[in-house]
Amino acid sequence: xxxxxxxxxxxxxxxxxxxxxxxxxxxxxxxxxxxxxxxxxxxxxxxxxxxxxxxxxxxxxxxxxxxxxxxxxxxxxxxxxxxxxxxxxxxxxxxxxxxxxxxxxxxxxxxxxxxxxxxxxxxxxxxxxxxxxxxxxxxxxxxxxxxxxxxxxxxxxxxxxxxxxxxxxxxxxxxxxxxxxxxxxxxxxxxxxxxxxxxxxxxxxxxxxxxxxxxxxxxxxxxxxxxxxxxxxxxxxxxxxxxxxxxxxxxxxxxxxxxxxxxxxxxxxxxxxxxxxxxxxxxxxxxxxxxxxxxxxxxxxxxxxxxxxxxxxxxxxxxxxxxxxxxxxxxxxxxxxxxxxxxxxxxxxxxxxxxxxxxxxxxxxxxxxxxxxxxxxxxxxxxxxxxx
Numbered sequence: 495x496x497x498x499x500x501x502x503x504x505x506x507x508x509x510x511x512x513x514x515x516x517x518x519x520x521x522x523x524x525x526x527x528x529x530x531x532x533x534x535x536x537x538x539x540x541x542x543x544x545x546x547x548x549x550x551x552x553x554x555x556x557x558x559x560x561x562x563x564x565x566x567x568x569x570x571x572x573x574x575x576x577x578x579x580x581x582x583x584x585x586x587x588x589x590x591x592x593x594x595x596x597x598x599x600x601x602x603x604x605x606x607x608x609x610x611x612x613x614x615x616x617x618x619x620x621x622x623x624x625x626x627x628x629x630x631x632x633x634x635x636x637x638x639x640x641x642x643x644x645x646x647x648x649x650x651x652x653x654x655x656x657x658x659x660x661x662x663x664x665x666x667x668x669x670x671x672x673x674x675x676x677x678x679x680x681x682x683x684x685x686x687x688x689x690x691x692x693x694x695x696x697x698x699x700x701x702x703x704x705x706x707x708x709x710x711x712x713x714x715x716x717x718x719x720x721x722x723x724x725x726x727x728x729x730x731x732x733x734x735x736x737x738x739x740x741x742x743x744x745x746x747x748x749x750x751x752x753x754x755x756x757x758x759x760x761x762x763x764x765x766x767x768x769x770x771x772x773x774x775x776x777x778x779x780x781x782x783x784x785x786x787x788x789x790x791x792x793x794x795x796x797x798x799x800x801x802x803x804x805x806x807x808x809x810x811x812x813x814x815x816x817x818x819x820x821x822x823x824x825x826x827x828x829x830x831x832x833x834x835x836x837x838x839x840x841x842x843x844x845x846x847x848x849x850x851x852x853x854x855x856x857x858x859x860x861x862x863x864x865x866x867x868x869x870x871x872x873x874x875x876x877x878x879x880x881x882x
Contacts, residue, residue, distance in 0.1 A: 505573050508555035527556035615736035615743035622747045626754040630786050630811055632719035636712050642734040643709045647700035650738045659692035667691040715747050720814035725749045756784055762820025764810045769829040783824050785809045800828035
């Protein structure tokens with residue numbers, strides 16, 4: 495089962511987003527999305543960032559639940575099951591209109607015309623796992639990416655060699671037709687050509703008329719120092735191919751940092767827990783502590799307490815935008831020995847005897863209170879009254 499990215503936990507359930515049951519049909523899912531898209535459309539809610547966020551959220555939910563494979567993975571694994579499946583990144587409103595605008599006429603309904611020219615390729619996202627040292631120093635990684643490429647057999651036209659796509663007679667090559675819905679007149683994708691404006695009578699055998707084929711590519715990605723889980727690195731133009739004459743989409747690499755055996759991370763700061771002995775804590779000592787760049791010495795003063803934290807400035811993670819480093823927080827853990835030599839036991843018993851004879855004022859005060867607690871005639875507070 496795929497591991498769950500903690501960042502995914504903040505995402506709402508897609509069925510909840512669209513307000514449908516898990517047993518909803520494709521048509522019910524489509525209607526639910528159309529209703530939300532109209533309600534939260536940016537042109538209907540100018541300046542409302544909350545409406546924009548809900549508009550994008552609904553588009554993301556619809557993109558998953560309309561696809562049988564993605565929906566099956568989501569039903570089984572939740573959001574974690576969708577990592578690396580090439581989900582589109584709806585970074586702006588236009589990307590939603592490009593994908594779904596023609597399907598529902600959302601663009602033209604609110605004054606946005608059908609996008610002119612060929613559609614840009616889809617953005618895709620992959621997850622890159624790094625250890626803490628790689629995240630601290632930065633690294634260049636070569637990754638395998640499955641993406642849509644233009645078919646080499648037909649050069650992306652979708653038509654068999656020697657033939658050409660024919661203009662759709664129903665929509666006149668526009669890809670859309672006008673329909674009435676109550677008081678509204680909207681444009682929807684032409685059902686005859688699927689919104690393409692052309693019909694392929696003799697499809698290419700290699701891509702089956704799609705113009706695109708899936709292929710695996712090796713891509714080198716440079717990860718800057720200081721990245722953290724949830725950061726994304728963008729490779730422009732390394733996404734899926736689009737229609738003929740259009741630009742590729744982008745590739746987004748979602749960073750995920752693996753746990754480290756010594757360090758816990760809090761943004762640019764690192765925490766390291768170091769065990770010390772009673773004698774080191776009481777008398778002070780010079781100890782060695784690990785950092786990402788090797789060991790350094792730390793001077794402990796007398797009287798160090800269990801759980802006390804010392805700051806080593808600039809020994810943490812680099813800031814991802816290049817503004818110095820965070821700190822290393824060294825937390826001392828007082829370690830009690832499980833086995834003692836005969837001499838160690840003699841010394842500790844002698845120390846215990848000395849402590850009984852020479853009690854500090856704070857300890858004496860506590861002992862006096864404790865003695866008064868048990869010798870009071872009235873007894874401790876909350877005691878039941880003596881029986882008659």
